[in-house]
Each structure stands twice: as C-alpha cells, then as structure tokens.
Amino acid sequence: MNQKKPTNLSELTKAEIAKWLNSFDTVLTDCDGVLWHEGVAIDGVPEAITLLKSLGKEVYFVTNNGIKTGREIWKRATSCGYEIDESRIIAPIQAIAEYLQARNFTKKVYIIGAEAIRNGLAAAGIESFGPGPEVLQGKLNDFIAQQVATQAADDVGAVVVGFDEHFTFAKMLKASNYICSNPDCLFMTTNLDTVHRYPEYRIPGTGALLAALETCVERKALQFGKPNPEICQELIKSGKVVPARTLMIGDVCKVDVLFGYNCGFQTLLVGTGHNSIYELNEVLQNPIENPAFIPDYFVPSLGDITKLI
Ligand SMILES: [Mg+2]
Structure with missing residues (x-):
C-alpha cells in the first residue's frame, strides 16, 4: 500500500525547490x-512572505x-511586520457579518463569544447582545421567566457561537431557546477548533462549547472557519484562487x-505551532484513516524557505 508521507522541504535540492x-x-x-x-x-517569517510576494505569489x-x-x-x-491588504484577511467574524448582510438580516444576534463579534457585527450595522459574564442567578424558573421569555423569540434571528471564556449554563439555556423557538433562527459558529495549547494544556475550544449546544438543540451550526471549504468559495468562483x-x-x-485537502490545494505544514510535530506524528501513525490530515510538504519553520531558495 502506497502510504502518503510529507516531503520535507529542507531535504530538497535547489532545483527541486524551484520546481515546487x-x-x-x-x-x-x-x-x-x-x-x-x-x-x-x-523569526524570519515576514521575510519569507515578502520573498513569496516578490516571486509573484498572491498571498492571503x-x-x-x-x-x-x-x-x-x-x-x-x-x-508584526507583514505587508498585506486588509481585504486579503479571511476571518470568521467578517465572514459571518457578510453572510448576514447578504441576507438583508434585520433582527438581533445573540452571541456566545467575545466582544469582537459584537464589534464586527456593529460595523456591519447588525445589532447583537450577549458577550461578557452571565450566570444563573436565583431559581431556574425565575431566570427563564425573566431572561428567556422576555426576549421575544422572533426578535432574535441568529445565534453565533465563538470562543467564550464566560461560557455558562445560563448562556446555553438562552441560546437553546432562541434557536428552538424560531425555526428560521440562524445558528452559526466561528470555527470548530476543539482545544488550544494542547499538549501543554487543554483549553476548551469553540468546538467543545458548540458541541454542548448542538446536543441540546439537535441542530448543527453553520461554520465560518477552516476546514470548511465554503469560506473561500467566492475566491475560487471569481477565479482569484485556482x-x-x-x-x-x-x-x-x-x-x-x-x-x-477539502479545497483541492496542496498543503504545507510548519513545525512552529504549539502542537504541530506531536499531531503530525499522531496522524502519520494512521495514514490510511487520516489521509486528509497528512500534508504534502513539511518545513520546520516557514522562515526556513528563504535559506532553501
Ligand atoms: Mg494556527
């Protein structure tokens, strides 16, 4: 069986690098x-990006x-020293705002997530609420009467879930009821990242918080981050990205x-992430089960490419 293994760019000749x-x-x-x-x-990565651009590469x-x-x-x-046009940044909050704008969204958005989501939506003229601490105070039935029933369900047209250090039962209760009391309520998430800083720590990611809510509402959220290939479909359709x-x-x-892999791109993994090498070794142990996770190329740091060319 031919098992996929990433090519280490550091081991290629200059001619092979040029071909790549x-x-x-x-x-x-x-x-x-x-x-x-x-x-x-x-270290060295701003120079590597500058080099790629000087070779005529379009960078996003x-x-x-x-x-x-x-x-x-x-x-x-x-x-950080990167020269890039703001329009070349593909990020979930912006994508969510554009998605709502394209649908002439006029209702309110309930946010489980950071203040940045509220700011991003406000910049697009969309009203929202929810970021910050919120805990269940008093009896559950009183909270439902005061906090859930008072916000007319059809007033909230979307629930957005992102990374939230203040994630609580009270927030889940509200979000679940907004989603389920209105069949047209949009349900969106910034990403499905499960954990951060692993293996040093296990900081629950958005995907972990979202799983609790999805279990409760029996619906899957639309997601606006990688690995969803939808986030760059506009660029592909317009021909900017082939x-x-x-x-x-x-x-x-x-x-x-x-x-x-989902977009049909070639892939390069760098070893500068908290978990890159550990995770790569893990996926390489099961190449048959994990073909979509195995990169085509590997390099210890993107900064290394300036030395390889
Ligand atoms: Mg990363």
Missing part, C-alpha cells in the same frame, strides 16, 4: 503558529480567530491541512 515554487501561484496561510505567536512574529491570510475582527487581525499582521495552483500553509493537521 513553480507549482503554485496563490498562497493561503494560517496566522497563529505560522506567522506569529501571541502577537510576536516568528486565513484564520479561525473568533476573538478578533478582521481589522484587528490585519492590525496585528501589520504590527485550487490546482494554490498552496495552503498551516500548523494544525486537523484544521489547516484538512482545509487545504
């Missing part, structure tokens, strides 16, 4: 773990970050590599 560089025109890259860590650029940044608006991510990119000539760069096999 000629195999794509467009680059989509994840941000956190590839371009920067906690707001600090990863694509993130699952649901706690920053597209503009905030763009500002972070700029402060899948066979596109490279996806990421640090997480089960999100970034799977996204590239």
Whole structure:
C-alpha cells in the first residue's frame, strides 16, 4: 500500500525547490503558529512572505480567530511586520457579518463569544447582545421567566457561537431557546477548533462549547472557519484562487491541512505551532484513516524557505 508521507522541504535540492515554487501561484496561510505567536512574529517569517510576494505569489491570510475582527487581525499582521491588504484577511467574524448582510438580516444576534463579534457585527450595522459574564442567578424558573421569555423569540434571528471564556449554563439555556423557538433562527459558529495549547494544556475550544449546544438543540451550526471549504468559495468562483495552483500553509493537521485537502490545494505544514510535530506524528501513525490530515510538504519553520531558495 502506497502510504502518503510529507516531503520535507529542507531535504530538497535547489532545483527541486524551484520546481515546487513553480507549482503554485496563490498562497493561503494560517496566522497563529505560522506567522506569529501571541502577537510576536516568528523569526524570519515576514521575510519569507515578502520573498513569496516578490516571486509573484498572491498571498492571503486565513484564520479561525473568533476573538478578533478582521481589522484587528490585519492590525496585528501589520504590527508584526507583514505587508498585506486588509481585504486579503479571511476571518470568521467578517465572514459571518457578510453572510448576514447578504441576507438583508434585520433582527438581533445573540452571541456566545467575545466582544469582537459584537464589534464586527456593529460595523456591519447588525445589532447583537450577549458577550461578557452571565450566570444563573436565583431559581431556574425565575431566570427563564425573566431572561428567556422576555426576549421575544422572533426578535432574535441568529445565534453565533465563538470562543467564550464566560461560557455558562445560563448562556446555553438562552441560546437553546432562541434557536428552538424560531425555526428560521440562524445558528452559526466561528470555527470548530476543539482545544488550544494542547499538549501543554487543554483549553476548551469553540468546538467543545458548540458541541454542548448542538446536543441540546439537535441542530448543527453553520461554520465560518477552516476546514470548511465554503469560506473561500467566492475566491475560487471569481477565479482569484485556482485550487490546482494554490498552496495552503498551516500548523494544525486537523484544521489547516484538512482545509487545504477539502479545497483541492496542496498543503504545507510548519513545525512552529504549539502542537504541530506531536499531531503530525499522531496522524502519520494512521495514514490510511487520516489521509486528509497528512500534508504534502513539511518545513520546520516557514522562515526556513528563504535559506532553501
Ligand atoms: Mg494556527
């Protein structure tokens, strides 16, 4: 059985690297773990992006970050030394706002998630509520009478779930009732990321919070992050991105590599994520079960490519 294994770019000759560089025109890259860590650029990577652009590659940044608006991510990119147009940032909050705008959405949005979602929606003229702490106070029936029944169900036209440090039973109770009391209520999420900072810690991701809500409402949310290939369908339809000539760069096999696979892109995993090497070894142990998670290429850091060319 021919088992897929990633090609390590560091082991290629200069001629092979040149051939590989000629195999794509467009680059989509994840941000956190590839371009920067906690707001600090990863060594040599801004130079690598500049080099790719100087070779004529069209570069897009694509993130699952649901706690920053597209503009905030763009500002972070700029402060880290990346020159990129704001329109080249593909981010969930922006995608959700555009989805609602395209449907002439005029109701309110209930948010389980960060303040950035409210800000992103407000910038698009969409009213929302929910971010911040909220706990069940007093008796359950009193809370239902005061907090759930008072917000007319048809007033809330969408529930958006993102990463929320203040996730509680009270929020789940509200969201479930908004979703189920109105069959037209949209149910959306910024991403399905299950865990952060693993294996150092296990910080529950949006996908973990969402699973609780999906179980309760017996519905699946529309998701606006990787690995959903829908998030770049507009770029593909317009011809700006040609899948066979596109490279996806990421640090997480089960999100970034799977996204590239779903879109028909070639994929490059970098080893600069918290979990990249650990996860790669894990998926390589089951190549038959995990073909969609195995990248075509691997490089310890994207910064290395300046030395390889
Ligand atoms: Mg990442």
